[in-house]
Amino acid sequence: MKLIIAAIKPFKLEEVREALTAIGVRGMMVTEIKGFGSQSGHTEIYRGAEYAVNFVPKVKLEIVVSAAMADQVVETIQTTAKTDKIGDGKIFVLDVNQAVRVRTGETNDDAL
Amino acid sequence: MKLIIAAIKPFKLEEVREALTAIGVRGMMVTEIKGFGSQSGHTEIYRGAEYAVNFVPKVKLEIVVSAAMADQVVETIQTTAKTDKIGDGKIFVLDVNQAVRVRTGETNDDAL
Amino acid sequence: MKLIIAAIKPFKLEEVREALTAIGVRGMMVTEIKGFGSQSGHTEIYRGAEYAVNFVPKVKLEIVVSAAMADQVVETIQTTAKTDKIGDGKIFVLDVNQAVRVRTGETNDDAL
Amino acid sequence: MHFRKFIPAGAALTAAILLPALGYAQEAAEAAAEAVPAGGPDEQTAYILTSVLFLVGGFLVFWMAAGFAMLEAGLVRSKNVAMQLTKNIALFSLASIFYYLVGYNLMYPLGDWAIEGYFSALFPAVAVLEGVGIDAAGADDIAYASTASDYFFQLMFCATTASIVSGTLAERIKLWPFLIFTIILTAFIYPLQASWKWGGGFLDEMGFLDFAGSTVVHSVGGWAALVGALFLGPRLGKYKDGRVIPMPGSNLALATLGTFILWLGWFGFNGGSQLAMGTIGDVTDVSRIFANTNAAAAGGGLTALVLTQLLYKKPDLTMVLNGCLAGLVSITAEPLTPTLGWATIIGMIGGVIVVFGVPFLDKLKIDDAVGAIPVHLMAGIWGTFIVPLTNPDGSYVTQIISILIVAAFVIVASAIVWFILKLVMGLRVDAETEIAGLDMAELGMEAYPEFSKG
Amino acid sequence: MHFRKFIPAGAALTAAILLPALGYAQEAAEAAAEAVPAGGPDEQTAYILTSVLFLVGGFLVFWMAAGFAMLEAGLVRSKNVAMQLTKNIALFSLASIFYYLVGYNLMYPLGDWAIEGYFSALFPAVAVLEGVGIDAAGADDIAYASTASDYFFQLMFCATTASIVSGTLAERIKLWPFLIFTIILTAFIYPLQASWKWGGGFLDEMGFLDFAGSTVVHSVGGWAALVGALFLGPRLGKYKDGRVIPMPGSNLALATLGTFILWLGWFGFNGGSQLAMGTIGDVTDVSRIFANTNAAAAGGGLTALVLTQLLYKKPDLTMVLNGCLAGLVSITAEPLTPTLGWATIIGMIGGVIVVFGVPFLDKLKIDDAVGAIPVHLMAGIWGTFIVPLTNPDGSYVTQIISILIVAAFVIVASAIVWFILKLVMGLRVDAETEIAGLDMAELGMEAYPEFSKG
Amino acid sequence: MHFRKFIPAGAALTAAILLPALGYAQEAAEAAAEAVPAGGPDEQTAYILTSVLFLVGGFLVFWMAAGFAMLEAGLVRSKNVAMQLTKNIALFSLASIFYYLVGYNLMYPLGDWAIEGYFSALFPAVAVLEGVGIDAAGADDIAYASTASDYFFQLMFCATTASIVSGTLAERIKLWPFLIFTIILTAFIYPLQASWKWGGGFLDEMGFLDFAGSTVVHSVGGWAALVGALFLGPRLGKYKDGRVIPMPGSNLALATLGTFILWLGWFGFNGGSQLAMGTIGDVTDVSRIFANTNAAAAGGGLTALVLTQLLYKKPDLTMVLNGCLAGLVSITAEPLTPTLGWATIIGMIGGVIVVFGVPFLDKLKIDDAVGAIPVHLMAGIWGTFIVPLTNPDGSYVTQIISILIVAAFVIVASAIVWFILKLVMGLRVDAETEIAGLDMAELGMEAYPEFSKG
Numbered sequence A, B, C: 001m002k003l004i005i006a007a008i009k010p011f012k013l014e015e016v017r018e019a020l021t022a023i024g025v026r027g028m029m030v031t032e033i034k035g036f037g038s039q040s041g042h043t044e045i046y047r048g049a050e051y052a053v054n055f056v057p058k059v060k061l062e063i064v065v066s067a068a069m070a071d072q073v074v075e076t077i078q079t080t081a082k083t084d085k086i087g088d089g090k091i092f093v094l095d096v097n098q099a100v101r102v103r104t105g106e107t108n109d110d111a112l
Numbered sequence D, E, F: 001m002h003f004r005k006f007i008p009a010g011a012a013l014t015a016a017i018l019l020p021a022l023g024y025a026q027e028a029a030e031a032a033a034e035a036v037p038a039g040g041p042d043e044q045t046a047y048i049l050t051s052v053l054f055l056v057g058g059f060l061v062f063w064m065a066a067g068f069a070m071l072e073a074g075l076v077r078s079k080n081v082a083m084q085l086t087k088n089i090a091l092f093s094l095a096s097i098f099y100y101l102v103g104y105n106l107m108y109p110l111g112d113w114a115i116e117g118y119f120s121a122l123f124p125a126v127a128v129l130e131g132v133g134i135d136a137a138g139a140d141d142i143a144y145a146s147t148a149s150d151y152f153f154q155l156m157f158c159a160t161t162a163s164i165v166s167g168t169l170a171e172r173i174k175l176w177p178f179l180i181f182t183i184i185l186t187a188f189i190y191p192l193q194a195s196w197k198w199g200g201g202f203l204d205e206m207g208f209l210d211f212a213g214s215t216v217v218h219s220v221g222g223w224a225a226l227v228g229a230l231f232l233g234p235r236l237g238k239y240k241d242g243r244v245i246p247m248p249g250s251n252l253a254l255a256t257l258g259t260f261i262l263w264l265g266w267f268g269f270n271g272g273s274q275l276a277m278g279t280i281g282d283v284t285d286v287s288r289i290f291a292n293t294n295a296a297a298a299g300g301g302l303t304a305l306v307l308t309q310l311l312y313k314k315p316d317l318t319m320v321l322n323g324c325l326a327g328l329v330s331i332t333a334e335p336l337t338p339t340l341g342w343a344t345i346i347g348m349i350g351g352v353i354v355v356f357g358v359p360f361l362d363k364l365k366i367d368d369a370v371g372a373i374p375v376h377l378m379a380g381i382w383g384t385f386i387v388p389l390t391n392p393d394g395s396y397v398t399q400i401i402s403i404l405i406v407a408a409f410v411i412v413a414s415a416i417v418w419f420i421l422k423l424v425m426g427l428r429v430d431a432e433t434e435i436a437g438l439d440m441a442e443l444g445m446e447a448y449p450e451f452s453k454g
């Protein structure tokens, strides 16, 4: 199995979720994060003092899928989250040795 | 070493933490997440407009333990977080190459 | 490529980010987490009732870098986040099979 | 004290008998009633000034409804905030309607008792105001104030009683049973017992003194809340293997705002209860009440601050907030006669009551989500009891007896209502709803939908 | 009603003609104007008491500005909260300055019309108050109240009108075009049409009745908001392939606080509009207005609670809040003549209007971020229309005609302004800004910078 | 101005001498004092009306305590919010108690000076109110108002002074040293210097004019805060290698609410300072003050909005909030004599002062967490200085000298207290506590425990 980690723009979350559901992803974990990257770094002024905004709000998706599905998921995220503007985000893929469904104790692919 | 990622129901956090401490887990990272899964999807009405609640609040645990301990940790989480109701969550296990304790620079198992 | 996960003290974030930028890290994901570890466990009183504060606020960094850079990144974090006080945090390193830049579709090292 | 002065011929005798029992504030009452004092405002100007007292006092007490809403919203967990807000605004609306339909006339028989001194005729049921553009002849009671101003002021006291209940039962009671209880409370329970004192009923004849309602308002709300808490049981996980599990309030800034709002509103609550502002004596008394009310609140808050620092090594903001309120409740039974010094001390003891009362309730496994019982019930009893210390017209025995009578009535009455509600529709949300929070489950919306909860 | 009573010789005749048309409140007006009633307060005392009514009423209406700010801040998404707060405090400041520079004298020709009954001279432009330490002789109108107190009170109504607009257009309109519109609205649009009724203009002569401004204030704000919403278009993603996408308010505790603040302020809004408190009749009327205003709010809130429960199976807090406000708007055109019962019912229908009005607007794809149009425009029309039900001096036909005249004027006038602004500087932030939120993009700061948003 | 008019025989002479110096407001004072003007309210009615002014003004100024609490809670970081709330409610409680114990009589020697014009007898120490149910004969000063109403009103000014200090020192000062300073400030420092002006002391005799306290209240708080800030040093990480690191406020909705609350309270602050409402002249002056106060706030806010837009390309909400407050402080020294136009301009300059004052302090590395020094001290000096522009009785030289005298006294006095406190118990929390936040470390609770902080 694979763990797919993706950082995307928050307003794209719903769209990406729908696209993933469409290709059969049945679960994911979503976390609000602060993203740092090439997009970052504009400066603002607060009470007369400049400060650099180094972090931009992003949403992180963590999805575990069977190895077979991984590429399709990555591609789906990439195409859906894309706006061609800087800061669209990144996708990373890691190996997962084991998965368990708490409710049933099912493991691995059955757990997803 | 293994990284154990678990998504559980928020109100189970305290119980799970106690159970893990009992078997000798000495640290973890806890994150509030929005979970998407089979549990999701009931609809609510806000000012007369329907909307689907696709995400349910969950808590994500990330625990790094020695390979030897991994199974016991997984099992403990599974049994403690279980309510037999849909949405109990998932547990995933990944490999970790290296661990460092910032304060001392100790590495790997000593760092945990 | 490697995924470096680090839990550090929140007030160290800015310093660590600067240090990492200095050595050429161009992106990361930052998450507010509740940390549990040896530092935890002081008790407070609320309306006359004692309660244990088991979690302390931490910040989690997730950084994907080329395998070559990994050690340098780990070391930079470790030295910068260090305060020699308990609770300084941990650093973990995992393998990453694949990385994609959403905007361009570039993969792996080009995506970072 | 809330002795409504317009008394139709039929009741003149009664009035004559019981007037002597009314204590200091009666001086004011008389002043207002008697022929205009030399050089003072004429009767009509006095009528206007007293009406103004009721209008200003009334909107200040109205404001307390917002105070309760903010205090409670701040002290519950975020998953129940929207529901707590809903309950607060709904209970005030219901109080406004049912006090109009039934309560006001049940509370002020104005001499027309069905059962002398105990139960007013329920007829005419609805409150009727004076007509539009009246002249002196058209006034219901030229020696008092406009009926509408009195109604407006009294209504707010009724609503306050209901607000007290909502806090204690927060985070677990179903919306509708709670609202039905509110209807019974504001239409019958509160006005009936209030008529015994402020309607000139038997408690008043006994010489019971309760200037602005430590008992008539606050303890009554407190008793109803206590009985409700017993029927309802504690929140899930509040008491676990002998330990008390704190459930920290989600927004202490709101809770503090609520306390300041209540403190402000209390000037109207106590000051307006002078029921007259048309003479030097009355306005001077009202001023004295304002100063004493403030002193008691300060005393209560400071005491809670110092005590929690000493007992727990760290001060507890939520206790300080409760302390201020306990100080206010303590002085409410007699805000006029104490000196500033006594007012401060009376309030301080209110602060002590809260600091010990909150954990005491927890020891009894009675779960009061916001501390309303220590604040309104315990401090209310204290304030009522201590009246004779500064008011020579008071008697400790009479105070105690009256406290007990009111307690007995409210406990029994609300127990019956809670019991029936539990039987018929159930009081409590199911465990899953309680764990998920009432907001999502019962309202389908959250108070803070965007903030990730830690 | 806001008929300003100081009328220079030049206008005495006009006055004489139109006075009969002023409805109930006029009784009060006369009472204040005529020789002091036997035994009542003398003329100077009456002047003082009426001035006090304006000062207290005025600060209560001022407080409504805070209510709008909190309500709107609570109902928008957190990424736009700081901007919404900025708009609210800025619009109030602008209203204060431009009502002073132009509005006040445009609204109160005091008989000096450039075009009789339609357009006052713009000169003298700025508001001028009475001197310092005057005596009876120095008073502009000894039979009324101090000019400064009247100015203070009237100013707050002008600002309220502007506050209504900001909510509807939230989360997408640029700051400066909005503020420029506010200037035109508070300097010209509001005062001009207000002069037609409250300045004794042609609507007043026609016999149009609008005691405290269901039309003159609330509908006017509502029309301006509606036209603005049409020019501006809905928020991105609000309407997607035929579905309405809810955008939940970020802080319902603030929204509830805002509603309580508005409810409180409304006592001053309606009560102060009696414009006199120097006689028994006036103070009794003011009291009646307070009680009725509260009843209508309660009726509106309760109705929204019950209706949403029935329609949607779960009550909707935001609808309850809107319901209370709709009840208040509904009673504003005539808070004096209804009985408490009628006031409650009139408010209840306001509640119904909101529950159906909000989804109705969505069906039309008119995006009103906070429900200001159903609350202020729709309920405002309802309240104005129903005046004759309880006020014999009213005529349904006249009410309808007047509603239409005001509507036509405000729609055209604000359409022109919005059009020009759109042409010249554009009304709407670009898509990226809207998605990121106006706070960061337009202010460079966030309202809640530390809370991670979910 | 706060010249307390009840003057025992013993001081009649003094009074006679200094009365001429009192400026415009004195007209009012005289009006109240002199035989009732023909046709006006009688002496007792005037007494009642003035007492009402103090009660209403007083509860409005009380409300400012909530305003400071919300403003400060909104401008500090979330980890220090609960502590800031605790400080605000505790300081108000302490002010209430110590102004009663010492301050009131220290401030109002009523002619009984230990050192003529400089230092009142400390005996009788505690404030004593009039008895219950008095008649005209029993009044302390039938030509003024009830002592309790005066006490209630004056107390609120003392508390305001203390509120100013808490904001500047936020996020780093220990609770108890701060509270001890508050005691000294409210028991001695504030009342003593206030007696020099409002107690009829030497500053008053010099002809110093400060109607409602730009200097006596606001600058005094500001000086105490400034000295405290110097002893305390800036927050960790505020100034790093020559750069200023912004520490954004955690809740700008609360900060805005706080500003609106303060704005509202200020009507009572300035209006009540007329100290009389029993004549046409007085109520007209009070009305004028209300209107001017509002104009100045609007001017200040708008100016800050425009200036920050021009200087920084984006408007700064926190500056706008400070701007409104600076406008209010600026008009406080003379809210009566300016026209609406001048009031607006005086307020506008207050807004300018804030926009430049905030970064200026940062340049000096003086860390003022909420901008209290620019708002209360700098604008307070400006407002005091400019009085003679509109008030012919004023002299620029006298104003400057008086400003300097008060400054010197408060700087020295508070420096001594801060120094001793630093020596004895230390002023500042340790670095770790400051980093973790005072809430968890000093209170063991958080203001927003559930919201994950970003």
Ligand SMILES: Nc1ncnc2c1ncn2[C@@H]1O[C@H](COP(=O)(O)OP(=O)(O)O)[C@@H](O)[C@H]1O
Pocket: A007, A034, A035, A036, A037, A038, A039, A040, A056, A058, A085, A086, A087, A088, A089, A090, C026, C027, C028, C029, C030, C062, C063, C064, C065, C101, C102, C103, C112
């Ligand atoms: N090396 C990295 N490791 C982890 N996350 C990263 C990395 N680089 C970028 N990200 C995440 O991806 C987001 C977008 O990346 P950014 O460089 O800003 O834009 P783009 O991907 O279009 O070049 C960042 O905000 C960050 O959350």
Ligand SMILES: Nc1ncnc2c1ncn2[C@@H]1O[C@H](COP(=O)(O)OP(=O)(O)O)[C@@H](O)[C@H]1O
Pocket: A026, A027, A028, A029, A062, A063, A064, A065, A101, A102, A103, A112, B007, B034, B035, B036, B037, B038, B039, B040, B056, B058, B085, B086, B087, B088, B089, B090
């Ligand atoms: N494939 C997945 N990858 C990552 N997280 C998942 C996945 N499936 C489920 N989860 C997490 O587990 C939670 C519970 O899963 P769900 O399917 O709702 O219930 P159950 O596990 O009982 O079938 C989800 O809310 C989500 O956070």
Ligand SMILES: Nc1ncnc2c1ncn2[C@@H]1O[C@H](COP(=O)(O)OP(=O)(O)O)[C@@H](O)[C@H]1O
Pocket: B026, B027, B028, B029, B062, B063, B064, B065, B101, B102, B103, B112, C007, C034, C035, C036, C037, C038, C039, C040, C056, C058, C085, C086, C087, C088, C089, C090
């Ligand atoms: N085994 C672990 N797995 C994941 N995170 C851990 C683990 N142990 C510690 N952490 C994280 O590191 C933080 C610091 O660890 P702690 O034991 O408190 O201090 P120290 O690392 O100095 O011994 C913890 O708050 C937690 O977030």
